[in-house]
Amino acid sequence: MAKNEYQFGQARTSGPVRGPMRVAEKPKDMRGSVRILARYLKKHRLPLCAAWCCAVLSVLLTLFAPNSLNRITTYIEQGLSSGWLDVNAVVSISIRVLLIYLFSSLLTYAQSVTLVNTTQGIMHSMRRDIDRKLSRIPLSRFDSSSFGDLLSRVTNDVDTIGMSLNHSATEIVTAAVTFLGVSVMMFAANFKLALISLGSCIIGFILMKLIVRKSQKHFVNRQRYLGELNGHIEEIYAGHLIVKSYCGEDTARREFSRLNNLLFEANWKSQFLSGIMRPIMDFLGNFGYVAVCVAGAMMAISGEIGFGTIVEFILYVKMFTMPMGMVAQSVTSLQSAVAAAERVFSFLSGEEMTDERGKKPLLAAAKGRVEFDHVRFGYTPDHPVIHDFTASVRPGQKVAIVGPTGAGKTTLVNLLMRFYEIDAGRILLDGVDIRDTTRENIHDQFCMVLQDTWLFNGTVRENIVYSRKGISDEQVIAACKAVNIHRFIRSLPDGYDTVLTDSSNLSAGQRQLITIARALVNNAPLLILDEATSSVDTRTEQQVQNAMDTLTKNRTSFTIAHRLSTIRNADMILVMKDGDVVETGTHQSLLEKGGFYADLWMSQFVSGEAI
């Protein structure tokens, strides 16, 4: 079918584009978040410290290399003037330097390996913690906010944290050590040359800072316009049908080119400015190089220093300019990491459901008597929607819950399943207050079929058996036969082992039949049907209805219903309006009462002209 299944917010294809430089997110509470992050890293402190030690040691070792090269040069230079060159000394120093380099590189490798393993471990357990947390959050939080959105961001955040720990954290340490170490070595070698090289580097660093500050604005703009333009594209493409049928192409095009031009400006400006950083860094390297060469040459001519010192300083300048640029980048990246950690931890520290490990399951297999006893409930404590609800359901009875859209029909079910906790009163299941037993124990007493037919990526059999243990193939097949889907499943390419994916060509009705089979296999004494037929077409509706009739047999059932026959045959009808139960009774008694239910019932049949 050619239905447009695209929805806003769901397929977020337009993430932030990674440019050469990203706009850093600022954490809200830098210090607090860093502290929490530090606590989280505590159990990994040994490998982390080891990695840092390796990094520092490796840097320290390389610090000695330029001086050795100086000595080689000096030997050669002596050879130039005296005519005799001590080749053995040159070779032996060379070998020593090579060993130093080798050892230093091995240390760097060791550091990388440790760090990769540790950070991956941290990311792994962080993702795990987030997933586990999911099972402990009360359902109300999922309903109240765009929780799913937030969560998908959380997984990205974990990546950000890992990346930054892996690179930036060590880079800052090594850069700092290099900076200090090289300074010390330079001043020890020659004071004047040290001042010159240091000076030229610092000038460059200040220049760079200025450019970064200036370019930040364009980066923010670029991100903003990109977001706006992508939003516009999404909207127009998703509304293609309307754009076409109302000839809105011109309006769309005008807006598009306005945004496209704005983005163009921000794009080249930001890119040019970020492109400038590197040449400046290069020039600084060159400038330091030239300064050292010229000043060194003058000093060498006057005999103040040997040529070897110049060679030594050329190497120092090289070692020096590299880390400067990195520090700036690492700070930005660390900032984003802390902001990311802030979100992750605020999620992990969110409110949880009460711990029930102390409770014992009190219900074995319920008969199905349900009592609502002066139940009061509100999504926020000061705004109760259900004020004072009392009803009693005998085993095997059929209860229908009706009311207009948004009347809160699902709320009742949520209370019964203890997805939400009631504010006052009691709900009794076979005489047991549902708060006295565990949630798992209550869930075991119910099977549930929802409007939204939820199937997961897996085989048909896995979807039907789901989390139940010890279900035989015969039971699965029996359930499928009972709901009349067995033949259809057999016709699938791999029968019961066909893997269901998002793109699987199952109709809504077939999907619903599978979830009903799942409920049958589950075989619990009570049943909840939440608008189970509303997304099913009329052709399969009869089939689904028959399947549900099988399911309702011998079970106490709560049905949120559209279908008239369900309502009419119900033993009890709960009529809901604006979140509260306003009427209770049988079809006949409610019609006679002539209240809200009667009104609702009649409105279905009167056609347009009658008013």
Add this chain to the structure above:
Amino acid sequence: MLKILRQMGRHEWALLAASIAVIICQVYMDLKVPDYMASITRLVETEGSDPGAVWQAGVLMLGCALLSMLLTFAAGYITAMLAATFSRNLRSRLFEKVESFSLQEMDRFSTASLITRSTNDVAQLQNFISGGLAMIIRTPITISIALMKITGKHWQWRAVTAGAVFIVICVVVFIIRYAHPRFRKMQTLTDELNRTMRESLTGIRVVRAYNAEAFQESKFDEANDRLTRNHKSAQLAMSVMQPVMRFTNNALNVAIYCIGGIIIASVAGGEDRISTFSDMVVFSTYASKILFSFMGLNFIFMMLPRASVCAQRINEVLDTELSLRNGSAAEQPDCPEGTVEFRHVSFRYPGNEEDIIRDVSFTAGKGQVVALIGATGSGKTSLVNLIPRFYDPSEGEILVDGRNVRDYDLQALRSKIGYAPQRAVLFTGTVRSNVDYGSGSVHHDVRRAVEIAQAAEFVDRMDGGLDARIVRGGMNVSGGQRQRLSLARAVCREPEIYIFDDTFSALDYKTDRILRAALRKETAGVTTLIVAQRIGTIRDADCILVLDEGRIVGRGTHDTLMKTCEVYREIARTQLSEEDL
């Protein structure tokens, strides 16, 4: 990848040529700096040379460095311009193209994929140009100029340099072969992880009701383990790069000095010795440049495949042939306004084996209400989509006001029709801009349309009334309200024909009823085609068409169909009470 170059205009080619020229100059200047170092070295080592000469060489050297920097700025400016211009034009060409698509092409690509192609893929290409292009140009130039500089120097030095380059190439090849595929796989694995998590989220009620938390968790753990393993091996491979590179570079440096010492010891004359010495000092600089240029190959190979995939996906869209041809007739033929006629129409979606609509014929006269009812997949939506030419039928013809829809200018045809789809679409803007959508200069009575669509009551409560903001996707109004605004849009353009594709089922019974009554009263004389699920919605239609597997299996009023049509009776039975039957 190269195909995308066809999208470059003359302006962009000029920019590209300029950037190549500038980069060549820049690299040349950059590599000239060490040459002066050589002359300085010679001056220092020659007894009694003039300090002024050193200064002179120093100033020239600094000049080169400065020039090189300025040229890099210029190159940066040009490539930034090139990237931004190219992406702007490409994006705009894509947008134009997609706007000209009919539903048939939209279906082929899917909306989500077209969005990714117009946003993400273009951005990726842009990043590639701005980040990678300069590198691609610079790398071979640097390597060749630096090679030129070191030819003619002692072979021992060139030999060790070749050895070092070989090591670097080995590392680069290793990373390309081992790490790059793993980095590519990362995205799939991350998607998988996100999918399992989203699965647990969307099914949270079911998961909890079936106490299946542990089941879901084990699935998540599996995805998590796989992702972590892949991450680890990719990054461990990358860990090899930096130490090996650094070691190779440093070792090369030392080796050049060491070998230099041995060579100098073996040559006799003082003059030769000094020139060898100065060669040695600059040789190491050139050698590093060469080494790091080869290193850069790694990044190019990293970026190139990604960019080329994006380019390919963009080309696919741009190369698509349009399936609909625009007609030319814009003026009105002599026929009552608002008739729709189907003559033996059949239709199948491209690539499908079976017709979704089979030999359908009917006529809707001016002012008539024709309703379509039938099971999901019976072809109701497909049928009404043929009228505004979202698709063309495979057989038969459709006439609006007595003229084949293929002969119409699309704009002229569509402006006759007020269409409200199943899922209401609102755009960012105001209530007014949404209701008055696409009208151009003509100003319609927005207020009246809003009132007829029963939207006045909530629009008035919104901040700013008709000028209240509508956010992206209309998320600040409820589903039913969106639907009513979408209806108001159809009413607002005062069309000859309404097409309501299941527009009413999102409304509650009461609003549905009042709305239809208002429509009937206020817009009498407009031909209406309603696709519906509820019998209540269409009961009073002049003619009801019952569709089953693409065929009309019954037509007539409610009462006649109840007597004659089995399919209709079956639908009615599930919806109406015994007394009604």
